[in-house]
Amino acid sequence: MRRLVLLLVVAVLMAGCGGKPSNVDVILATTTSTQDSGLLDVLVPLFEKQSGYRVKTIAVGTGQALAMGEKGEADVLLVHAPADEKKLVDAGFAIERKLVAHNDFVIVGPKNDPALVKGTKAAADAMKKIAGAQVPFISRGDDSGTHKKELSLWKAAGVKNEGKWYQQTGQGMGQTLNVANEKNGYTLTDRATYLTVRKNLSLEIVLEGDASLLNIYHVMLVNPARYSKVNAEGARAFHGFLLSTEGQGAIGKLGADKYGQPLFFADGGKTEEQLTAIK
Amino acid sequence: MEAIWQGVKAAVHLLFSGDPETWRITFLTLRVSGLATLISVLLGVPAGVLLALTRFPGRRVLISLVNTGMALPPVVVGLWVSIFLWRSGPLGFLQLMYTPAAMVIAQTVIAAPVIAGFTLAGIGQLDPQLAMQLTALGASRWQLYRLLVREARLSILAAVIAGFGAVVSEVGASTMVGGNIPGQTRVLTTATVMEVSKGNYNLAIGISIVLLLLAYAVTLSLTLLQQRGRQPWVMR
Amino acid sequence: MGDAIMIQASGLRVTRERRLVLDVPEFAVKAGEVLAVIGPNGSGKSTLLQALALLLPAEMGYEFDGRAPRLPEEALALRRQMAVVFQRPLLVEGSVYENVALGLRLRGVADSEIRSRVAESLAMFGVADLAKRPSRALSGGEAQRVSLARAMALRPRMLFLDEPFVALDVLTRSAILQDLRRVLREGGVTTLFVTHDFAEIPPLADRVSVLMNGGTVQTGTPREVFSQPADEQVQRLVRAATDLLGSLMAPFS
Numbered sequence: 001m002r003r004l005v006l007l008l009v010v011a012v013l014m015a016g017c018g019g020k021p022s023n024v025d026v027i028l029a030t031t032t033s034t035q036d037s038g039l040l041d042v043l044v045p046l047f048e049k050q051s052g053y054r055v056k057t058i059a060v061g062t063g064q065a066l067a068m069g070e071k072g073e074a075d076v077l078l079v080h081a082p083a084d085e086k087k088l089v090d091a092g093f094a095i096e097r098k099l100v101a102h103n104d105f106v107i108v109g110p111k112n113d114p115a116l117v118k119g120t121k122a123a124a125d126a127m128k129k130i131a132g133a134q135v136p137f138i139s140r141g142d143d144s145g146t147h148k149k150e151l152s153l154w155k156a157a158g159v160k161n162e163g164k165w166y167q168q169t170g171q172g173m174g175q176t177l178n179v180a181n182e183k184n185g186y187t188l189t190d191r192a193t194y195l196t197v198r199k200n201l202s203l204e205i206v207l208e209g210d211a212s213l214l215n216i217y218h219v220m221l222v223n224p225a226r227y228s229k230v231n232a233e234g235a236r237a238f239h240g241f242l243l244s245t246e247g248q249g250a251i252g253k254l255g256a257d258k259y260g261q262p263l264f265f266a267d268g269g270k271t272e273e274q275l276t277a278i279k
Numbered sequence: 280m281e282a283i284w285q286g287v288k289a290a291v292h293l294l295f296s297g298d299p300e301t302w303r304i305t306f307l308t309l310r311v312s313g314l315a316t317l318i319s320v321l322l323g324v325p326a327g328v329l330l331a332l333t334r335f336p337g338r339r340v341l342i343s344l345v346n347t348g349m350a351l352p353p354v355v356v357g358l359w360v361s362i363f364l365w366r367s368g369p370l371g372f373l374q375l376m377y378t379p380a381a382m383v384i385a386q387t388v389i390a391a392p393v394i395a396g397f398t399l400a401g402i403g404q405l406d407p408q409l410a411m412q413l414t415a416l417g418a419s420r421w422q423l424y425r426l427l428v429r430e431a432r433l434s435i436l437a438a439v440i441a442g443f444g445a446v447v448s449e450v451g452a453s454t455m456v457g458g459n460i461p462g463q464t465r466v467l468t469t470a471t472v473m474e475v476s477k478g479n480y481n482l483a484i485g486i487s488i489v490l491l492l493l494a495y496a497v498t499l500s501l502t503l504l505q506q507r508g509r510q511p512w513v514m515r
Numbered sequence: 516m517g518d519a520i521m522i523q524a525s526g527l528r529v530t531r532e533r534r535l536v537l538d539v540p541e542f543a544v545k546a547g548e549v550l551a552v553i554g555p556n557g558s559g560k561s562t563l564l565q566a567l568a569l570l571l572p573a574e575m576g577y578e579f580d581g582r583a584p585r586l587p588e589e590a591l592a593l594r595r596q597m598a599v600v601f602q603r604p605l606l607v608e609g610s611v612y613e614n615v616a617l618g619l620r621l622r623g624v625a626d627s628e629i630r631s632r633v634a635e636s637l638a639m640f641g642v643a644d645l646a647k648r649p650s651r652a653l654s655g656g657e658a659q660r661v662s663l664a665r666a667m668a669l670r671p672r673m674l675f676l677d678e679p680f681v682a683l684d685v686l687t688r689s690a691i692l693q694d695l696r697r698v699l700r701e702g703g704v705t706t707l708f709v710t711h712d713f714a715e716i717p718p719l720a721d722r723v724s725v726l727m728n729g730g731t732v733q734t735g736t737p738r739e740v741f742s743q744p745a746d747e748q749v750q751r752l753v754r755a756a757t758d759l760l761g762s763l764m765a766p767f768s
Contacts, residue, residue: 027377036477041461056377058458073365073376174478197478229366408601411570415599415675416618416665419591430607 026234027056029066029074031145033173034217035059037103037192037263042250047241053234062145069094069220072227075235077220078242081145082272085218094220099272100242101251101264102216105149107207108177108194109135109186117186117206124156126207131159131166136185140176141168145215150188153212177201190215192263195255211276217264218272219243243268286484293485300461305489308466309497311379312447315386319442323391324435327398328424332410345399348392353385354451360385361455377458382466385452390442397441401434402427436505440498447494467493519546521673521705522567525576529562537562537573537729544673546580549699549706551716551737554726555752560709561677563726567707568599568675580672595622598666599675602682604658606650606665611642614650615665622669636668637661639698640691656687663691667698674699674706680715692718713741713756725749 034040035057044055058065058074062081068074070093077094079085088094107126109117115133117126130137131154139161140147154161167183169176173193180187181201194205207213219242224232241247248266255263267275293301330342362368364376364384375381405427413423428435450468457464459473467490474483522544529537537559544550544567552560566573569590577583584593598618606614615633624632637643640660645653653661659679666674679695680688696718699706708719716723716737724734725745733745741757744750 025374032476054463056458056460056463058377058460071365071367073367172476172478175476178478178480193477200478227366229371406603406605408603409605409607411565412599412601412605413607415568415570415594415597417591417595417621417669419621422621426607 023231023234024052024054025056026053026076026231026238027058027068027074028076028078028238029058029060029064029068030078031062031065031080032059033144033146033190033193034078034080036172036174037190037196037254039192039251039254039264042254043242043247046246046250047238050246051237051241053237055238061142062148063143069222072222072230075222075231076238077222078217079145079220080215080217081148082216082218083148085220089220093223093226095223096239097218097220098239098243099267099270099275100217100219101248101266101268102214102275103191103264104208105146105188105213105215106191106194106205107186107188107213108180108201108203109206110184111202111204113204113206115186120207121210123153123207123210123212127153127157128159130186131157131161131163134163134165136165136167136180136183137161138176138180138183138185138187139166139168140173141170142172144173146173146188146190149213149215153188156212177203192255195259195261195263198259214275216267216272216275282480282484285481286488289481289485290488291485293489301486301489303462304465304467304470305493307379307464308447308468308490308493311382311453311466312386312443313497315383315446316390316439316443318383318387319390319394320439322387323394323438323442324398324428325424326391326395327435327438328402328428330395330399331402332424332427342399345392345396349396351389351392352451353389353445353449354455356388357385357452357455360388360452364456376456377460377464379457379464381456382453382464385456386446386449389449389452390446393445394435394438394442397438398428398431398435401431401438404434405430433505436501440501440505443497443501444494447490447497519581520544520578521546521580522707523576523578524567527563527566527573527575529559529566529571529573531562535729537566539563539729539731542567542724542731544705544707545722546705547703548721549708549719551720551723552707552709552726553711553713553716553723553752556711558726559729560711560726562729564599564675564677564707564709568597568673569594570599595669596671597673597675598669598671599677600659600662600666600679602678604653604655604662606653606658606661609650610646611637611648611650611653611661612646614661615668618665618669632668632670633664636664639667640664640694656683656691659683659687660691660694663695663698667702667704671704674704676706676708678710679708680710680712695719713753714760725752727752 030040040057044057048055058068062079065077065079066084066088069077069088078100085097089097107117107123115130115135117129120126120129139150169179173189174197176187177189177194177197181203219239221235221239222230224230248268251264252262252266330338360381363370364381365371409430410423410427413426418426448468450472453466454469457469459465459469467486471483471486471490474486520543524542525540527537527539527542528535552563554560562571565571566575577586579593607617612633615636616629619629619632634643637646640663642657642660642664645657680692683691692715699719720737722734723737723740725732725740727748733740733749741753744753
């Protein structure tokens with residue numbers, strides 16, 4: 001009987017294959033839209049080859065990613081929800097919060113633009129028009145960074161996002177875009193995802209460039225003083241890589257040849273205030 | 280119709296272009312779910328036999344736990360296994376979170392009660408006096424168990440098929456404890472969900488077809504094993 | 516036959532669901548004899564058989580072939596000197612050959628030895644030509660013959676039969692009974708044979724024990740029990756049996 005138990009334990013552990021020491025693994029908590037943009041598909045292999053660490057990218061909703069940081073279940077965070085990130089730093093769970101890159105959100109809608117959004121400058125005004133015209137607006141509805149940005153726009157517009165025209169999918173960006181496409185409605189999306197799936201859609205960008213639409217990415221280390229089990233060296237190595245010339249270079253190049261425009265703007269070394277001031 | 284056709288084309292392309300990523304996640308699916316099913320058989324069949332044939336205080340409570348276990352939502356299992364495997368959890372020192380081993384553990388928790396429950400039912404359906412007859416013929420305890428398992432093997436193979444089916448198709452637990460990490464813990468189900476959420480429906484349908492083929496291949500082999508040499512009475 | 520005792524049980528008590536279902540102060544099976552146990556349904560006959568065959572936990576003093584075994588440690592070894600045939604054939608999946616070989620395989624007997632013993636016992640009951648037939652494809656009578664062959668292949672020192680003919684039609688019953696009678700006489704196997712049918716007693720039994728309400732009320736030769744019933748209960752039983760036989764025969768006399 002005991003031999004059977006031993007055999008089972010061995011079998012299970014072997015399934016975890018590659019019995020390398022734990023310090024090799026770095027747990028990166030990030031968001032699904034970051035993962036979907038393809039950014040990490042380029043950065044992670046580069047980093048792994050150079051450093052010898054193995055990155056475990058856990059792509060979940062913003063809320064969950066930040067919660068993983070708060071519980072010490074991740075080593076390094078790459079997210080884009082500045083207000084909530086600051087809370088984490090203030091509470092002492094995260095340190096070394098540094099700006100990595102930004103891209104922006106855009107409002108997309110049907111080609112015929114029934115709510116007459118095109119030409120509007122401010123994103124909040126566009127939202128007001130959509131609500132007024134009662135044209136379908138599809139929301140992520142999943143507490144993601146995109147969803148939080150959308151809610152802040154409704155608030156700025158002073159408009160209630162309620163009614164049959166307002167629909168929530170609770171799903172990822174790609175799928176939400178598909179739903180908006182099906183229903184000929186508007187939605188708020190990050191530029192990167194839109195560019196990636198554009199060929200399957202008949203939606204167009206109807207508003208872009210407003211300062212309130214900036215989507216800003218920061219990298220943070222989970223505070224090793226709080227959680228001793230954190231892989232502090234590995235996290236620091238990844239953090240440093242994102243801000244290094246090589247990392248920043250890779251970020252800036254992403255998507256340029258495929259979509260004709262880069263998906264991200266590398267901002268290492270700058271601060272958030274600098275960014276919003278520019279726009 | 281168009282979407283389905285596109286999906287089939289995507290599936291054929293994935294399989295026959297030798298796309299390494301597809302083969303990798305297919306083999307990982309097979310390894311993880313296969314190992315989980317195997318461990319569940321080693322745990323569940325003896326458990327089912329003992330529950331069927333022995334009497335002890337609390338037996339009925341244990342049986343109802345097994346029956347409840349048969350219907351556990353996989354995502355709930357994933358959450359609870361995570362709680363144990365997290366760094367902050369009692370088994371955090373094993374550092375199994377986000378590894379295939381964690382997925383095997385979660386899937387075993389899902390499949391073992393299924394296999395135990397069906398084995399229990401299968402043995403329970405045997406003639407109640409059969410165990411006495413075999414004992415009277417001089418069977419030791421272990422010989423008896425072996426003979427009864429053999430008599431109930433149709434039900435037990437059905438149990439294995441059900442157990443495998445349950446875990447190869449689940450996504451909630453695999454996502455929670457595995458993390459869907461490319462090249463490490465991504466399996467066919469988690470890949471399907473991911474592509475759907477990205478809006479890549481064709482690719483998702485293609486992956487799901489690969490999954491269906493895999494599930495069918497394994498189930499077919501088990502079924503052939505189960506039905507070997509049986510001559511049923513057929514209504515004419 | 517003589518007076519050697521094969522099984523001696525004393526103070527045999529079996530309780531089921533807090534009811535005392537069997538209470539037999541003394542019970543003995545003589546070596547080489549066929550002892551029938553008869554009684555109405557619910558009298559505890561099967562329970563008695565199962566207790567003596569060590570298939571049931573029972574409170575009792577127990578001696579087998581003059582030795583008092585340590586129970587339950589030695590129960591398996593003892594059971595391997597016995598064989599039991601129940602009302603239903605209870606064959607396992609497989610051919611007739613595999614079924615009859617089963618008990619021998621459990622004891623680790625060599626394959627060559629198994630082959631000859633199986634052939635021998637199949638022939639005893641006239642079913643040698645069914646050796647390759649799947650057990651599922653047998654008629655009731657054929658299956659019960661196989662069950663008997665399976666028991667006799669073990670060359671048991673003690674044979675237990677629990678109402679083995681009760682599920683069979685009268686023709687099959689009669690045929691098998693004749694074969695069994697011959698086998699028991701030729702082999703001299705000590706046998707405990709439970710039945711509720713009086714008609715089976717004269718051809719097979721050397722002695723009869725009447726069981727009523729969990730206790731033995733009379734034991735003796737068939738002639739003694741039928742002609743000199745010990746008390747009113749037994750008398751009623753005997754009379755009912757003979758009346759039945761009489762009424763069956765009446766139209767023809």
